[in-house]
Amino acid sequence: MTSPILSVRDLERRYGDFIGCTDISFDVWPGEVVAIVGESGSGKTTLLNCISGRLDRSSGSIRYNMRDGRFPDLADLSEAERRFLMRTDWGFVHQNPADGLRMRVSAGANVGERLMAIGDRHYGEIRHTATEWLGRVEIAGDRIDDKPVAFSGGMRQRLQIARNLVTRPRLIFMDEPTGGLDVSVQARVLDLLRGLVSDLGLAVVIVTHDLAVARLLSQRMIVMKSGRIVETGLTDRVLDDPHHPYTQLLVASILES
Amino acid sequence: MTLPEYNFAYLDEQTKRMIRRSILKGIAIPGYQVPFASREMPMPYGWGTGGVQVTAAILGPDDVLKVIDQGADDTTNAVSIRAFFAKTANVATTTKTADATVIQTRHRIPEAPLSAGQVIVYQVPIPEPLRFLEPRETETRVIHGLEEYGLIHVKLYEDIAQHGHIATTYAYPVKVEDRYVMDPSPIPKFDNPKMNGSPALQLFGAGREKRIYALPPFTHVVSLDFEDHPFEVQKFKQPCALCNATGVYLDEVVTDDRGSRMYVCSDTDHCETRREEGHRGPGLPISGAQTVKEDAA
Numbered sequence A: 001m002t003s004p005i006l007s008v009r010d011l012e013r014r015y016g017d018f019i020g021c022t023d024i025s026f027d028v029w030p031g032e033v034v035a036i037v038g039e040s041g042s043g044k045t046t047l048l049n050c051i052s053g054r055l056d057r058s059s060g061s062i063r064y065n066m067r068d069g070r071f072p073d074l075a076d077l078s079e080a081e082r083r084f085l086m087r088t089d090w091g092f093v094h095q096n097p098a099d100g101l102r103m104r105v106s107a108g109a110n111v112g113e114r115l116m117a118i119g120d121r122h123y124g125e126i127r128h129t130a131t132e133w134l135g136r137v138e139i140a141g142d143r144i145d146d147k148p149v150a151f152s153g154g155m156r157q158r159l160q161i162a163r164n165l166v167t168r169p170r171l172i173f174m175d176e177p178t179g180g181l182d183v184s185v186q187a188r189v190l191d192l193l194r195g196l197v198s199d200l201g202l203a204v205v206i207v208t209h210d211l212a213v214a215r216l217l218s219q220r221m222i223v224m225k226s227g228r229i230v231e232t233g234l235t236d237r238v239l240d241d242p243h244h245p246y247t248q249l250l251v252a253s254i255l256e257s
Numbered sequence B: 001m002t003l004p005e006y007n008f009a010y011l012d013e014q015t016k017r018m019i020r021r022s023i024l025k026g027i028a029i030p031g032y033q034v035p036f037a038s039r040e041m042p043m044p045y046g047w048g049t050g051g052v053q054v055t056a057a058i059l060g061p062d063d064v065l066k067v068i069d070q071g072a073d074d075t076t077n078a079v080s081i082r083a084f085f086a087k088t089a090n091v092a093t094t095t096k097t098a099d100a101t102v103i104q105t106r107h108r109i110p111e112a113p114l115s116a117g118q119v120i121v122y123q124v125p126i127p128e129p130l131r132f133l134e135p136r137e138t139e140t141r142v143i144h145g146l147e148e149y150g151l152i153h154v155k156l157y158e159d160i161a162q163h164g165h166i167a168t169t170y171a172y173p174v175k176v177e178d179r180y181v182m183d184p185s186p187i188p189k190f191d192n193p194k195m196n197g198s199p200a201l202q203l204f205g206a207g208r209e210k211r212i213y214a215l216p217p218f219t220h221v222v223s224l225d226f227e228d229h230p231f232e233v234q235k236f237k238q239p240c241a242l243c244n245a246t247g248v249y250l251d252e253v254v255t256d257d258r259g260s261r262m263y264v265c266s267d268t269d270h271c272e273t274r275r276e277e278g279h280r281g282p283g284l285p286i287s288g289a290q291t292v293k294e295d296a297a
């Protein structure tokens, strides 16, 4: 049996006396999409930021299965190793593309940045790879020298996705990746994400309060309330047969709306 | 004449010691930006107060000071700084590169190769080579600390994408001893190769930004580039119109009110020295003030 790519145990994050999230344990397996759902303020972003190394935890362990076979706690990696992971093996897709893009440099440079960060020094090759990735996220090649400020919201989000995937990461974190988009645009981005995730065999942890997004993308779901996990399970099971009263309420409220 | 109202070279001894400590740290870690407690100087920041403080901290009574601005010794800025130290430190000054022990500069490195024992002090407006792409100081500090220099190539990438070649012509980023990426101050990239392996000590002072950095003699300095877009210096099609020098940095000057132009050495001392040696360029006046126009070969 293979081992998880990410393993979280007894994670807690406090904001002073206030609990952001607590008592969190779960594993993410290679190639698996896990959705974290819950109402606003339930601690989804807090949890995601902790496990992606962007926010310090108060206690608990977060271990990552490295390409070299080590399975260290993120806290035991040097800052250099952690940052290297973040720009090679991992990706992070922000709700607001401006948080994940360099808005004042061209689309090509946005995609090429990670390649340059890992030492690529051939302009022609970087540009070629960038063009390829723009194609994969359905951005026309002739937009390669345009800056994201000139892009629509949906294009920006697709550019952010390409920028993350160019180094062939194994694990992607997403915080409401379609949350800021018009409904008409959401479907296209979701479709694209779904295709890329399965083509590339990515493991994904995605935060969303939209159960339809969770249904479309994820195999497994974690339901949070007041900073705690109240239910986890296969996505279809949780949505079709929710056990916890809070999940039942969540599902019911979606069906009604 | 004595000037009791000034300490030698204007700054008090304690301040000079503090600046020297930063300089020494800079020399110990070539290319690393050392913070220092920059002082108010009796001139505006744009006048190179960082360079002036570094010069003040290293100057001794026996030094011979040269100050250049864009290669010229006679601009207002250069003349004022030279006069400032002549007055406050009573040091000898010169326009001859070879005679100077300390050269303070804005925007150029002299054409005549510097030699061991000389110190060149650069005036630096913006010491951070990553500033354009990463305005957060906390982040640039980490980038330098962890050598995460991919970002600097993003800037060069943008250049090529926009212009078809690396269009950065001054303040062209360099890597020092294969470790720190450094902004060489707004010298033309033409001068970048002169920094590499120079026997002179090179000091950089940024007054407003409160940073000092240094290249000790014989430091390895490489201009950044791409494999398929290698670093190149500017090339000039014609020699200096006055002294016929080639392989030097030329300025375009308008020679009359009809818009006639010629290209002359930006390093005025170099040009004069060559003319004293008998070199004559195609644009040299034959007599009086009348400029004779002549096409360069």
Ligand SMILES: Nc1ncnc2c1ncn2[C@@H]1O[C@H](COP(=O)(O)OP(=O)(O)OP(=O)(O)O)[C@@H](O)[C@H]1O
Pocket (backbone or CB within 6 Å): A015, A018, A019, A020, A038, A039, A040, A041, A042, A043, A044, A045, A046, A047, A209
């Ligand atoms: N920096 C902070 N300082 C104090 N409290 C915080 C901080 N960040 C978040 N919180 C609190 O922690 C709780 C969880 O916040 P979090 O942002 O993780 O929720 P969320 O599930 O992502 O919500 P949303 O769906 O609105 O994004 C909230 O009550 C929030 O107010």
Ligand SMILES: [Mg+2]
Pocket (backbone or CB within 6 Å): A044, A045, A046
């Ligand atoms: Mg959130």
Ligand SMILES: [Zn+2]
Pocket (backbone or CB within 6 Å): B240, B241, B242, B243, B244, B245, B264, B265, B270, B271, B272, B274
């Ligand atoms: Zn000349």
